[in-house]
Amino acid sequence: MIRKFLGKVFSGQLFRPAQAKIIPLKVHRIARDRISRCAAKTCETLQQHSHAAYVVGGAVRDLLLGRDPKDYDVATDARPEQVRALFRRSRIIGRRFRLVHVMCGNETVEVSTFRGGSGGGADNAAGDQQTTDEHGRILRDNVFGSLEDDARRRDFTINAMFYDPVRQEVLDYHNGVPDLKARKLRMIGDPAQRYREDPIRMLRAVRLAAACGLEIEPHTRKPIRAMADLLHNVPTARVFDEMMKLLLSGHAAECVRRLRKEGLHHGLLPLLDVIFEQPLGERFVMKALENTDRRIKADKPVSPGFLFAALLWHEVLAGWKQAEGRGMHTMPALYHAMEQVLQVQAEKLAIPRRYGADMKDIWALQARLLNRSGRRPFHLVEHMRFRAGYDFLLLRCESGELDAEIGEWWEKFQHADEATRTGMLLGDSPGAGKKRRRRPRHRKKPAAASAVPE
Numbered sequence: 001m002i003r004k005f006l007g008k009v010f011s012g013q014l015f016r017p018a019q020a021k022i023i024p025l026k027v028h029r030i031a032r033d034r035i036s037r038c039a040a041k042t043c044e045t046l047q048q049h050s051h052a053a054y055v056v057g058g059a060v061r062d063l064l065l066g067r068d069p070k071d072y073d074v075a076t077d078a079r080p081e082q083v084r085a086l087f088r089r090s091r092i093i094g095r096r097f098r099l100v101h102v103m104c105g106n107e108t109v110e111v112s113t114f115r116g117g118s119g120g121g122a123d124n125a126a127g128d129q130q131t132t133d134e135h136g137r138i139l140r141d142n143v144f145g146s147l148e149d150d151a152r153r154r155d156f157t158i159n160a161m162f163y164d165p166v167r168q169e170v171l172d173y174h175n176g177v178p179d180l181k182a183r184k185l186r187m188i189g190d191p192a193q194r195y196r197e198d199p200i201r202m203l204r205a206v207r208l209a210a211a212c213g214l215e216i217e218p219h220t221r222k223p224i225r226a227m228a229d230l231l232h233n234v235p236t237a238r239v240f241d242e243m244m245k246l247l248l249s250g251h252a253a254e255c256v257r258r259l260r261k262e263g264l265h266h267g268l269l270p271l272l273d274v275i276f277e278q279p280l281g282e283r284f285v286m287k288a289l290e291n292t293d294r295r296i297k298a299d300k301p302v303s304p305g306f307l308f309a310a311l312l313w314h315e316v317l318a319g320w321k322q323a324e325g326r327g328m329h330t331m332p333a334l335y336h337a338m339e340q341v342l343q344v345q346a347e348k349l350a351i352p353r354r355y356g357a358d359m360k361d362i363w364a365l366q367a368r369l370l371n372r373s374g375r376r377p378f379h380l381v382e383h384m385r386f387r388a389g390y391d392f393l394l395l396r397c398e399s400g401e402l403d404a405e406i407g408e409w410w411e412k413f414q415h416a417d418e419a420t421r422t423g424m425l426l427g428d429s430p431g432a433g434k435k436r437r438r439r440p441r442h443r444k445k446p447a448a449a450s451a452v453p454e
């Protein structure tokens with residue numbers, strides 16, 4: 001009994017630090033049934049075993065905003081092995097910092113042990129275990145800490161609130177609740193230092209501000225422009241992950257607009273700034289992003305390959321035209337441009353290979369869709385990626401790059417019956433003549449063979 005009580009005292013359940021504001025139910029108004037059952041159950045079980053356990057991070061922020069969180073994180077003073085032992089369906093993941101995934105039905109809650117390490121620019125008691133590179137970027141921060149430490153090492157005040165589903169209280173260490181009310185995104189501690197430790201926080205600031213409709217507080221915003229280049233030192237895979245979050249946030253158009261305003265788009269997609277210099281390119285990219293946002297809001301699937309193909313299309317287009325100008329034929333010129341663009345991207349931003357294949361298919365279809373004579377359109381509508389290629393073509397029409405007529409033609413063709421389709425075919429199109437000339441080669445053999453007996 002006494003041990004249990006002391007356990008609670010040391011875990012911070014009874015002795016909450018003075019600086020945490022405790023927000024009761026009647027103020028925060030998060031109804032218990034709005035919390036995922038899995039997250040609530042996980043906290044309950046941990047607390048029943050004398051551990052502190054809270055829902056934390058983005059989920060609390062979203063609940064306070066009246067939105068449904070897309071996933072739940074739980075923070076606890078229990079070590080990963082202790083958490084693992086309490087939940088039959090759980091597993092320890094991560095090498096750098098070990099977390100536990102607790103599963104209930106088809107839901108997974110990520111449980112992490114309170115972390116120490118840096119934050120808030122304060123002296124770091126565990127400094128010897130934390131390694132930084134020559135720019136101050138944290139390479140390792142795998143130290144456990146207290147509840148207060150854990151709050152301090154989080155990025156923004158609105159991401160550092162802890163919700164206890166048993167007591168139905170929110171603990172707020174850094175004035176996240178008033179900031180959220182005032183729609184302000186504020187960094188915990190010294191913003192410049194926090195960006196230096198982890199430059200990804202600059203991208204997170206933009207994404208969260210755009211997604212939650214917040215203003216980046218002036219001190220938090222100020223260092224971003226000058227520090228944007230630090231993003232080049234971050235491993236490309238991490239930048240890529242953050243980029244995916246941003247593009248699939250349902251607020252991609254707004255995020256990209258804001259990235260540009262903060263001077264951050266250079267670090268993101270190296271060719272994005274070039275695209276924005278061409279008016280048609282910008283319109284095309286924005287249309288593609290708005291389209292993606294609409295799909296996400298309607299819960300429709302979004303293909304990352306399609307999205308990257310769109311972001312880089314005007315680069316491909318420019319290279320394509322240039323190669324044609326040097327005398328290359330349509331398809332080889334397009335392939336040449338595609339390879340060049342993908343190569344530049346591969347160096348800067350690790351677009352996984354599997355997306356590369358989708359992107360190439362979609363781009364190659366853009367040349368083939370221009371051809372509306374002979375049997376080719378019939379074959380094309382059967383192509384595995386026809387739908388994606390066609391949607392992409394519509395974006396080109398919408399942005400003013402192509403005449404709307406061609407989009408309407410394909411819309412009609414794909415739904416028409418055989419006779420109507422045949423009637424729709426156009427006469428010779430530019431690419432058609434070149435191919436036809438090759439045909440005699442196929443006839444050569446039989447012709448030569450039959451010539452002998454006669």
Ligand code: ATP
Nearest residue numbers: 056057058059073153154155159160198200201245
């Ligand atoms: P989302 O809605 O995209 O999930 P989120 O804020 O929950 O937003 P996560 O990546 O799920 O983002 O991170 C969970 C929490 O971990 C954050 O709310 C924040 O407290 C903390 N966190 C995440 N990334 C960082 C970072 N780079 N630096 C400091 N704290 C971070």
Ligand code: MG
Nearest residue numbers: 057058059071
């Ligand atoms: Mg989250």
